[in-house]
Amino acid sequence: MHTIAVIGATGEVGFRLIQTLHSSYRIVAIVRNREKRDFSRYPGVEVRQVDDISDVDSLALALDGCEAIVNTGYIWFAENIHQAVMKTGAKIRHLLFTGSTGIYTRLPSHSAERKRMAEKFIQERYLCPWTIIRPTMIYGHKDDRNISRLVKALARYPFMPLIGTGSSLIQPVLIHDVVKAYETALLNSKYYNKAYNIGGGKAMSNRELVACAASSLGRQARVIPFPAALVRSGVALLSMIGLSPITREQVARFQENKNIDLSAFIKDFDYVPRNFEEGIQLLIHDLKAHGLLR
Numbered sequence: 001m002h003t004i005a006v007i008g009a010t011g012e013v014g015f016r017l018i019q020t021l022h023s024s025y026r027i028v029a030i031v032r033n034r035e036k037r038d039f040s041r042y043p044g045v046e047v048r049q050v051d052d053i054s055d056v057d058s059l060a061l062a063l064d065g066c067e068a069i070v071n072t073g074y075i076w077f078a079e080n081i082h083q084a085v086m087k088t089g090a091k092i093r094h095l096l097f098t099g100s101t102g103i104y105t106r107l108p109s110h111s112a113e114r115k116r117m118a119e120k121f122i123q124e125r126y127l128c129p130w131t132i133i134r135p136t137m138i139y140g141h142k143d144d145r146n147i148s149r150l151v152k153a154l155a156r157y158p159f160m161p162l163i164g165t166g167s168s169l170i171q172p173v174l175i176h177d178v179v180k181a182y183e184t185a186l187l188n189s190k191y192y193n194k195a196y197n198i199g200g201g202k203a204m205s206n207r208e209l210v211a212c213a214a215s216s217l218g219r220q221a222r223v224i225p226f227p228a229a230l231v232r233s234g235v236a237l238l239s240m241i242g243l244s245p246i247t248r249e250q251v252a253r254f255q256e257n258k259n260i261d262l263s264a265f266i267k268d269f270d271y272v273p274r275n276f277e278e279g280i281q282l283l284i285h286d287l288k289a290h291g292l293l294r
């Protein structure tokens with residue numbers, strides 16, 4: 001059985017990945033906070049603590065005996081991880097990274113720039129095989145910070161405010177499909193030294209997404225469009241007194257098309273990720289199972 005290190009094992013993607021991989025691999029879960037998740041349900045999983053992934057020496061020690069690494073934390077730790085791989089005695093044969101389709105934004109973004117630099121580092125400097133999976137917005141579990149909030153709001157309120165007309169495109173990806181992509185690519189030379197976008201099977205407008213989520217709840221959503229210029233001024237004003245619930249960058253990003261090209265993924269993985277219409281049913285099921293929705 002191969003030994004796989006999962007960095008960010010307490011995260012939403014990381015913990016689900018462990019639930020999927022633990023019966024086929026020996027897992028080393030690299031975490032900074034052991035208490036956050038209950039790993040005891042998976043007896044083959046060994047938990048090793050590294051307080052910060054950028055601490056190269058601690059990470060190198062934690063990688064002892066591992067043959068592959070899946071980084072489900074931020075991709076901008078790529079250089080630290082590379083240094084740890086060089087330092088550890090472990091023979092690492094494959095590194096899988098979680099990127100983000102946020103790198104395609106045309107807006108100025110510090111976080112997108114850090115992710116682009118990390119990808120460049122991996123593609124130009126990594127000495128062992130790597131794969132980058134770049135998800136769009138991930139949803140499909142009760143703790144996702146986007147669609148699950150939308151669903152809970154739609155279940156509670158008869159109106160949904162939107163910035164602008166809501167015509168910009170979005171293509172969120174179901175968490176199960178992200179995990180499935182990792183499972184397929186791990187230690188498989190077909191995917192070595194390649195980067196893939198992963199999103200839902202088809203893009204839809206924000207307005208369509210709201211309507212779809214509402215009808216899945218058996219409701220109708222009354223969308224209230226707010227002119228983007230008005231929202232921008234409001235956010236600018238509230239930001240000055242530290243009271244804005246969203247940032248100016250988020251307002252601008254909402255209006256940007258976020259559809260992606262999935263063709264390389266579909267060709268190589270021989271799989272079309274699920275559409276929002278299907279994924280939203282799984283999310284609603286998860287929310288109901290946890291008593292967060294009636």
Ligand SMILES: NC(=O)c1ccc[n+]([C@@H]2O[C@H](COP(=O)([O-])OP(=O)(O)OC[C@H]3O[C@@H](n4cnc5c(N)ncnc54)[C@H](OP(=O)(O)O)[C@@H]3O)[C@@H](O)[C@H]2O)c1
Nearest residue numbers: 008010011012013052053072073074098100135136137138
């Ligand atoms: N969620 C999305 O919509 C989305 C979309 C595109 C790309 N992504 C990328 O996908 C990845 C996984 O997403 P997610 O939703 O699973 O994120 P998440 O739940 O926030 O998990 C991130 C994990 O990384 C760990 N981590 C963060 N900084 C660390 C540090 N300095 N040292 C050690 N561990 C650290 C966190 O530890 P703690 O649990 O202790 O905080 C957590 O386990 C992220 O890299 C994110 O950028 C996410």
